[in-house]
Amino acid sequence: xxxxxxxxxxxxxxxxxxxxxxxxxxxxxxxxxxxxxxxxxxxxxxxxxxxxxxxxxxxxxxxxxxxxxxxxxxxxxxxxxxxxxxxxxxxxxxxxxxxxxxxxxxxxxxxxxxxxxxxxxxxxxxxxxxxxxxxxxxxxxxxxxxxxxxxxxxxxxxxxxxxxx
Numbered sequence: 001x002x003x004x005x006x007x008x009x010x011x012x013x014x015x016x017x018x019x020x021x022x023x024x025x026x027x028x029x030x031x032x033x034x035x036x037x038x039x040x041x042x043x044x045x046x047x048x049x050x051x052x053x054x055x056x057x058x059x060x061x062x063x064x065x066x067x068x069x070x071x072x073x074x075x076x077x078x079x080x081x082x083x084x085x086x087x088x089x090x091x092x093x094x095x096x097x098x099x100x101x102x103x104x105x106x107x108x109x110x111x112x113x114x115x116x117x118x119x120x121x122x123x124x125x126x127x128x129x130x131x132x133x134x135x136x137x138x139x140x141x142x143x144x145x146x147x148x149x150x151x152x153x154x155x156x157x158x159x160x161x162x163x164x165x
Contacts, residue, residue: 002124002125003042003043003124004122004124005126006045006046006047006048006122007045007046007047007058007126007127008116008127008129008144009028009052009128009158010129010130010131011051012051015028015160018051024164027163027164028053028158029056029060030163032053032057032129033060036060037064039066044066045057045067046070047061047068047070048070048071048115049072049077049092049093058070059092067096067098069098069101070098070100070101071102071115071118071119072100072101072103073107073112073114074102074106075105075106077107101118116147117147117151120148121151124152125154125155126148126154127156127158128157129158130157131159131161133161145157
């Protein structure tokens, strides 16, 4: 059985907005919490640190006592976020007890793709919270789902539309 997982999923704009109390976000967070509760002891969860699913899953995994390691695209990638969001990521990294892994020191056009490749390479399974209707199915999450298996990372999809039924 695996104990190395990566998580991926949509940003808040595809999850009902930036208020995580909206019905879509609440359903996704509830499903993430159930998933982290079911993980084997001594599991490691890799997070890309993005707003939305990445941070919700990291927070839930930490609360369940799992090891969380952040793989971030470059130093300062959250600098344009609202201050509260920046503080939340910094707090999650600090609470995790692990220094983040950076795929690049500075922004380059491939930093997000490289971050996602590293997420896939570090884990045996990727759990992805995905809405096939978001942006016509053309999202970074959809892209990750296509290439993660190339790195021997099995993709388990949690369909957001199913959570809303």
